Amino acid sequence: MEFRPAEKPAAFEPVSQKSALTIRLCGPRGFCAGVDRAIQIVVLALKEFGAPVYVRHEIVHNRYVVEGLEAKGAIFVEELDEIPPEHRKQPVVFSAHGVPKSVPADADQRNLFYLDATCPLVSKVHKQAMRHNRMGRHVVLIGHAGHPEVIGTMGQLPEGSVSLVETIDDVDTYTPPDPDNLGFVTQTTLSVDDTAGVIKRLHERFPNLTAPAADSICYATTNRQEAVKQAAPGCDLFLIVGAPNSSNSKRLVEVAFRSGARQSVLVQRASDIEWDTLGEIRTVGLSAGASAPEVIVNEIIEAFRARYDAVVELADTVEETENFLVNRELRHVPLTQADMAFVNGD
Known part of the structure; x- marks a missing residue:
């Protein structure tokens, strides 16, 4: 992935006493x-x-x-x-x-x-689950227990017609009412890679498993994870702006660490950053979950500029027009x- 500067340097800049820092700003990020x-x-x-x-x-x-x-x-x-x-x-x-x-x-x-x-993309998952049910299939929902989206999706169908699995281990211990008559859907904000592994295992155990007509994980989740995945290698620190109860934000933290960032942290505001413990950092990745506003991303960039001689590189993958x-x-x-x-x- 090539990173491009967010702004042109001035013709003359005074020598800074601050440590040099590159911020890799992912795009797309933030609101979907x-x-x-x-x-x-x-x-x-x-x-x-x-x-x-x-x-x-x-x-x-x-x-x-x-x-x-x-x-x-x-x-x-x-x-x-x-x-x-x-x-x-x-x-x-x-x-x-x-x-x-x-x-x-x-x-x-x-x-x-x-x-x-x-x-609308969550509503699409509801319709996919209801279609499985109309076709007489027991629905397997891949998602996180207790998440509002999972509660909403399970609540579209009669009690007992949906089973929730979160991990490959859950699949290995799952006993369906009819192994030959299953259909699956997923929460829209899951880890793309983790979910692929769960789906693969479901197909291995239940060869007649029916997939939904289209992917359930939404475009915004996929796009943000891909941008973070490409920007993470070589980052001393990767910050994800998001809430602790935001599934898609927490998945970005995991993706950044797995993709090569030395450490990856979820923050809600610049004040959450533990500045005294950062140590020597040269490259910081920065992205935001789908419910995090851009104003907080800018707040964090300015907080780094106050402490470092920071330049911003844009790590863009695709442009979202939805x-x-x-x-x-x-x-x-x-x-x-x-x-x-x-x-x-x-």
Whole structure:
């Protein structure tokens, strides 16, 4: 992979007393189209219906984003029964991770107006799982237990019709109801390489296993992992901006270390970096999970520039052009430049 400078050096620069440092800035990084759409839905709902707008669970796994939406008038709840009766005409937004079918059914029973911000690529996995089920197959879901997306996907089907596996060891001990009638889907934010190993083992044990019509791991997860994989060799440190409960961010940390970075760390802000323990570093890799805003990436770059004579190299792989439309009820609502800057994480 060739790295190109992010900016041209000045014709004359004073000699710096700081240690030289190269920052390999991965691209693509940060917000994906699904996250962008989910945040946009909350912002548009606030503009159209006024505050408060309720959001069930974190709209995306990032405290900076959640706190920014709270400042605009969003209220985050764990369950729908937390919405007070006097606010039940206000919209409630379901998060980008998707929800079980029981959640919109509960909203209907409570006469709530809801807007579903489920990422279209997660919805695609739901449809793949439901198709397996319609065809009479028992569904094997590859994913992480307890993750909201996994809970949402399993909740699309009748109880007992989905089995969850996380690792190759899980596959080795798995006893399906009918080994010859299985179909699999995966969580969208898994490690591409790890998941390939799990799928390979499933096919070895169950030769009649049916794959989904298209890959379940989403384009954004794949693209970010590939960029990190190519940038990691030779890095003394690799930083991934993301939340501890963000699956795709944690996978990037693992990919960076496996691909050659001497150490790989997940951080939420520049203040999380343990500057005194970094030691001698010459090359730092930097990327961000799909729910991490660009403003924090820039914050970290500036924090390095304050301490090092840092230059930024762009480690770009592909350009992402995906764009997902918001709900029909919101498409007529205009966004200001300030709104768009927030939605884009700038």
